[in-house]
Amino acid sequence: MRIDLYKIKKKGMQVAVVTTGALLMSFTSIFAAPVFSVHAEETKEEVEQQKEEAQQAQEEANANAEKYQKKVDKLTAAVNELDKQATDISTQIVEKKQEAEDLQNEIDETQTKLAEAQVSEDNQYEAMKKRIQYLYEEGDVAYIDALMSSASFEDSLNKSEYVDQLSTYDQKQLNKLVKTKNDIAEYQQTLKDDLADVEKVKADLETKQADLDDVISQKNAEINKYSDDVEMQKALAAEYAKQESELDDKLAELARQEQQRLEEERKQREAEQQQQDNNGGSDNSGSDSDNSGSNNGGSTTGSGRFIWPVSGPITDYFGPRESPTAGASSNHMGIDIGCSYGVPIAAADSGVVTVAEWGESGGNYVMIDHGNGFVTMYLHNSSLAVSVGDVVSQGQTIAYAGSTGYSTGTHCHFSVFLNGSYVNPLDYL
CATH class of the missing domain: 1.10.287 (Helix Hairpins)
Structure with a gap:
């Protein structure tokens, strides 16, 4: 059997595309190494780009599998009709033999x-x-x-x-x-x-x-050929899905590392501020405390007790699930709260805004560092109401609900990190 491989090399990844029309002699030989290789030094944007391309490759493989399956079904129907004709002819031959x-x-x-x-x-x-x-x-x-x-x-x-x-x-x-x-x-x-x-x-x-x-x-030979093609494309789609999952894990790891870095920076700032406060207190103990507040009157350290960011039913829970749409993870690292488009999204607790930007999968999203190892994340917003560095109070509007990124409808995806790892938000609400 003929196998044509075209290798498309890009920064930080390599895609192996198998031309249709031939069965892979051995899936092991092709999938011995990941189709999309991820390197630790890659940025979140690069990993998201890799994930998007893996998703496109998976969709193409699934489309090819569906196309070949239709050919198999059409040929099978034709063979069934021919079998009926052959059976009828065989009956006539038997009758003619008896007549003879x-x-x-x-x-x-x-x-x-x-x-x-x-x-x-x-x-x-x-x-x-x-x-x-x-x-x-x-x-x-x-x-x-x-x-x-x-x-x-x-x-x-x-x-x-x-x-x-x-x-x-x-x-x-x-x-x-x-x-x-x-x-x-x-x-x-x-x-x-x-x-x-x-x-x-x-x-x-x-x-x-x-x-x-x-x-x-x-026609049976064609059926066997296209059936092999179907299995090949399904195997490719499964491999691309595996790569997407690995890239999701990589994105989660990058997010954890980013939160860890921000946590360390925050602690460093607090230590420096504490040192300055100590030095200032020694030099001028009679000074007023007007400069101790945040720009929004909030606290950089939360209470540890979260409020709901928006009112509504939970439409998807934390943990494993079937991916609701192309590009969405099958391991849900938060909860989805159903709500109307444009309603305010509130900060679950006081803290410092560390991320307020657009992401391929999360759309417009916000991350808030609450101190003590807690970070919350709010995805798929229609627009944002805060910027990086803002100090927010519990209940303060930080965004407005939407359906941006990989989303199937208006909702608020709410995630909680504890010491850099995802935890079930329901344990802290």
């Missing part, structure tokens, strides 16, 4: 009757010959004796007529036997002609059956 056997048996029977008729004709002919020979040999003497022995002239005439009648009878019997023999022979010929016609029809049917068998074999 019946005709041959009848021909054999007529042959026996024909032989018997020939014997009867021969016997009748021999008997007639003997009587004729006798009359000829006896000649006029016998005939005169017959006349002289007659009691009267009338009697002599009767005897003469009897001799003539006897000769006529022999001829009639002979003619009758000849006719019977000829009738049998004619009927036998009719049977032979019928048999020849039946044999011709049977031969034509057998030729047609052989042609159908060839067509069915060809």
Whole structure:
């Protein structure tokens, strides 16, 4: 089998595209290494780009699998119809064989009757010959004796007529036997002609059956080929889905690393601020405290007790799930809260805005560092109401609900991180 591989190299990834029309000799040899390789130094944008391309490749593989499956279904329907025709022809062949056997048996029977008729004709002919020979040999003497022995002239005439009648009878019997023999022979010929016609029809049917068998074999070969293509494309789609999952994990890891970095920076800032406060307190203990507040009057450290970012039903829970749309993760790292478009999204607790931007999968999203290892994330917003560095209070509007990014409808995706790892938000609400 032929396998054509085109390798498309891009920064941080390599895509192996297998041309359709041939089955992979070994999926192991192609999938021994990930199709999309991820490197630690890659940025979130690069990983999201890789994920998008993996998703496109998966969609293409699924489309190809569907296309080839339709070919398989169409060919299978055609083969089923041809099988019906072949079965019908096979039945007709059996019937013609039986008809030919019946005709041959009848021909054999007529042959026996024909032989018997020939014997009867021969016997009748021999008997007639003997009587004729006798009359000829006896000649006029016998005939005169017959006349002289007659009691009267009338009697002599009767005897003469009897001799003539006897000769006529022999001829009639002979003619009758000849006719019977000829009738049998004619009927036998009719049977032979019928048999020849039946044999011709049977031969034509057998030729047609052989042609159908060839067509069915060809279509079965095509079915096997396209079935192999379907399995190949499904395997490719599964591999691309695996790569998407790995890229989701990579994105989660990058997010965790980013939160860890932000947490370390925050702690560093707090330590520096504490040092400055300590130094300032020693130098000027009588100064007022007007500068201790945030730009929004909130606290950089939350209470540890979260409020709901928006009111509404939970439409998807934390944990494994079936991906609701192309590009969405099958491991849901938060909860989805259904709501109306444009309603305010509130900060679950006080803290510092660390991310307020657009993401390929999350759309417009916000991340807030609440201190003590807690970070919350709000995805798919229609617009944002805060910027990076803003200090927000619990309940303050940070965004407005929408359906941006990988989303199937307006909702708020709410995630909670604890020390850089996703946790179930319901445990903290």
